[in-house]
Amino acid sequence: MRLDLHNHTLHSPDSRVEPAALVHRARALGLDGLAITDHNSVAGVRAAIEEARDLPGLLVIPGIEVSSAEGHVLGFGVSEGIPRDLPARETVDRIVAAGGVAVAAHPYRFWSGLGEASTRGANFSAYEARNARTLRAGNERADRLAGMQRVGRTGGSDSHFLHEHGAAFTIVEGGPSSLGDTLQALGAGKTRADGVHRGAKETVVYVTKAVSEWIARGMRRI
DSSP states (O other): OEEEOOBOOTTSTTOOOOHHHHHHHHHHTTOSEEEEOOBTOOTTHHHHHHHHTTSTTOEEEEEEEEEOSSSEEEEESOOSOOOSSSOHHHHHHHHHHTTOEEEEOSTTOTTTSOOHHHHHHSOOSEEEEEETTSOHHHHHHHHHHHHHHTOEEEEEOOBSSGGGTTSEEEEOSSSOOOHHHHHHHHHTTOOEEEEOOOOHHHHHHHHHHHHHHHHHTTSOOO
């Protein structure tokens, strides 16, 4: 299975993508599924699941990207919001208590990554080792750290625009799986990551967008 496990919709403050459009993009790309991981919100999940009902075989994983005190944390299999600005360890505990699987999002990214100490210090099931909006060096460091810590690896496009979807993805061995089986594989670290890194052209777009939105938010992180 190929799953893009990091995507934003209009329920994130920095995206305008309709959840339904994202679902159809996944099908057009031949993906087996996707996760909706809006910033500190699960509001887009229901619309994506409803749209996928008419697309047999496409799995929609409910998710969230939580802004912990140290950086961003991905939660999969959660259907409720997780409080932001808590320590990373407590954020992970809250996700697990809600029946979800916690993954360290782009750990080495400046501004929003957890950094190595906080990533090591929380009980993550996996690290995001291939994020299409992260430079190669950051992805490779996350991949090495996952090997050292003996946890799983996930991949995701971190899409904020529709055309970005599918640029990086998670591989779950085997054929089509249910939501429960997929979450079990994620929790057991039995996943791989593949896809592209952020290139020079994408970096110009990313930095321009990130800085302008940061200023518009009063120089506060999402």
